[in-house]
Amino acid sequence: MPDVKWAMKAREFINCNCAYGCPCQFNAMPTYGFCQAVAGMEIESGHHGDTKLDGLRFVGIFSWPGAIHQGGGEAAVIIDERATEAQRGALLRILGGLDTEPGATIFQVFSTTLEKFHDPIFAPIEFNIDVDARTSQLHVEGITDGRGEPIRNPVTGAAHQARIDLPHGFEYAIAEVGRGWTKATGPIKFELADT
DSSP states (O other): OOSSOEEEEEEEEEEESSSTTOGGGGTOOOTTSSEEEEEEEEEEEEEETTEEOTTOEEEEEEEESSOGGGOOEEEEEEEETTOOHHHHHHHHHHHTTOSSOTTSSHHHHHHTTEEEEOOOEEEOOEEEEETTTTEEEEEETTTEEEEEEOEEOTTTOOEEOEEEEOTTOSSOSEEEEOEEEEEEESSSEEEEOOO
16 A cells, blocks of 8 residues: 555647557557657646645656566656645656556556656646646747647537547546647657647
């Protein structure tokens, strides 16, 4: 059992290199045989033990040479510069998959697939998200810049709403699916367009 109890409710924008919807959510292989992703989160409410995490943001930049579950990946984590030392330590433990039962959270699962963890970065994180509208913007100066928008109907151009429902998911229960453009220019470099 983990020694420290923690909980987090957050809004999340993830842009990966695969086709819309992300095949790994359906236990399928990555669209192009490898996985690259940028994930930004803003904590609505949360704590790690007695340390409050409300309002803080963090970003993860990931790259795997094959499917996530095959391992060999690397990660760079950016923590909101507004976080206190205690909050930074708490977030690094959570994001490192510590204080979590095996398989219980995306952080713990991902931690088992990573070979390289870049040193954490503490920086201002600009993050805006409207989950219902499927729009988002994420910016960390010199490290990543991304945006999300609704998938468009190829005939009419109208916004298309798609949702994934995973009752037993370790990342989320329900996700609105959109498309994104993201450039990672920090310790892990790649560019995603309309994915």
